[in-house]
Amino acid sequence: MQKRFPVASATWRRRSLLATCAATALSQGLPAMAQSKIMLRISSPAVPEDWHAKMWTVFKEHLDKSAPGEFDVQINLNASLFKQGAEPAAMARGNLELTTVSAADMAKIVPAFSIFTAGYVVRDPVQQQKIFNGPIGTDLFKTVSEKMDISVLSTCYLGTRQLNLRDVRQVRNPADLKGIKLRMPGSKDWLFLGEALGATATPLAFGEVYMGLKSGTIDAQDNPLPTVKAAKFYEVTKQIVLTSHLVDGLFIAISNKALQALSPAQRSKVQGAAQAAAAFNNENRLKEESQLVEFFKKEGLQISTPDLDAFHKTVQTAYQNADYGKTWPAGLLERIHAVR
Ligand code: KDO
Secondary structure, three states: OOOOOOOOOHHHHHHHHHHHHHHHHHHHHHHHHHHHOEEEEEEOOOOOOOHHHHHHHHHHHHHHHHOOOOEEEEEEOOOOOOOOOOHHHHHHOOOOOEEEEEHHHHHOOOHHHHHHHOOOOOOOHHHHHHHHHOHHHHHHHHHHHHHHOEEEEEEEEEEEEEEEEOOOOOOOOHHHHOOOEEEEOOOHHHHHHHHHOOOEEEEOOHHHHHHHHHHOOOOEEEEEHHHHHHOOHHHHOOEEEEEEEEEEEEEEEEEHHHHHOOOHHHHHHHHHHHHHHHHHHHHHHHHHHOOHHHHHHHOOOEEEOOOHHHHHHHHHHHHHHOOHHHHOOOOHHHHHHHOO
């Protein structure tokens, strides 16, 4: 007798049809969709707790909303993908799409940028935004795009840099920093600034600063207060000297190759996401910066304000004597000072 197989029930048939559809979608549709997503790799030396690290999540969320399913945003913090300062070269090689570039890293290729690495040039964060969102920024970013093959999408306020010492010391003027081993990020403009402040500048990557302070291989570091908190430098230091020597910024930049691969609509969405990220950073950073002196006092740190006139004079004289201004386009310093 011929064996009869049971007739499939309607439910079973529906399930089997669904399974076939899902399998087809998996083999054709879904991977194709995933593959067609535009990869945006981000690299930053920032610690996750810092606002300019958190802003990348804002960037990603903004883009996921404005362009659902179009971008695959990959955030790499703590210099886990590229070491600090190596990002622009990685972008030029096509190995990275987005990062924040410092003025010092811009200055390696576009010497005019070194003006923004000099102490006491930019007055405050409001002026900083006006400088970079106005004609000065437009001119400089054009040169950056031509020479570095990257495009600046937005300017972030990193904060105003202060001195942060391992041991308590009387610091009224730059002479009081004589012999202090001050860690600076590793490029000539940073080191010049450290020396101009009166200390002995020594280069070290950001990720090694905490241990350097803890072990005593360095005596001090300089960073804005929100970074001193986020990177927990206050745990291994005893004093902050409010020198306010550099109103520091970072520039959200995308490689030109990545930018040119986008449609006009995608470009404006990426631009919108970068602006939202910078706005998030700027707002939070400014707010926190104004509250942190109290926080550090509670943590037991001594907070002191030095003779700021003495610091201004000494630092400016150092730049004049070194003919630093020769690498700055004629009239740029005056144009910056005129921005109000
Ligand atoms: C630092 O190394 O001190 C510095 O503040 C320099 C900045 O240009 C920037 O690279 C920043 O580190 C990192 O983003 C970590 O906060």
